[in-house]
Amino acid sequence: MDALTAYLPPSDKGLLPYYLFIVGIVSFGNSVQNLVTLHYTRRIYNGLFVPNRAPSDASGDSIDKLVPASATGKDAEKGQDQVTPLAARVFGVWTMLAGLVRIYTSHDVGNRALYQLSIITHAVAAVHFSSELLVFKTMHITGPQLFPLAAGFGGTVWMVLQYAHYVQ
Structure with a gap:
């Protein structure tokens, strides 16, 4: 001990x-x-994310290029895991x-x-x-x-x- x-x-x-x-x-x-x-x-x-249709920066380096997918919408099945x-x-x-x-x-x-x-x-x-x-x-x-x-x-x-x- x-x-x-x-x-x-x-x-x-x-x-x-x-x-x-x-x-x-x-x-x-x-x-x-x-x-x-x-x-x-x-x-x-947690959560899935989908491409943002209107990111603040058009480059691939934008921090808001993904937004949360809706839980019930069609975009949920196309969602990406950010982890x-x-x-x-x-x-x-x-x-x-x-x-x-x-x-x-x-x-x-x-x-x-x-x-x-x-x-x-x-x-x-x-x-x-x-x-x-x-x-x-x-x-x-x-x-x-x-x-x-x-x-x-x-x-x-x-x-x-x-x-x-x-x-x-």
Whole structure:
């Protein structure tokens, strides 16, 4: 048991280090699944998309060249999944990096630079998932989407509120 507790954050620093450690470990698990299968990523970024008839940019590089397919319309059968192996690998590597920063911060929670980087990883996650939900419409609020949204926003708020307590 002592061998296992050696990997855990110090117990005298409150709950935030344990939260950071847990979301860091979960991030590593999510990274592995992104590198192995698209199944779970498709559960977060759900829905099919069809070509936009009037994109803002006529080039193939337009970010709005696809729009959500209607659930009942004829275009649903022609819809494309936006979760590609490349997108999953990029997302997996980002998630692994964010998890690594959070794990390091959990062990040295008073380190100003690590603490700030952890806040940034949470804020970037919150902005990313919010934009996918509200701007790009690639997410719907269901079970699989709640954890990343809650972790992104909750972690950001918690760390900002506790900044003076942990960072001297």
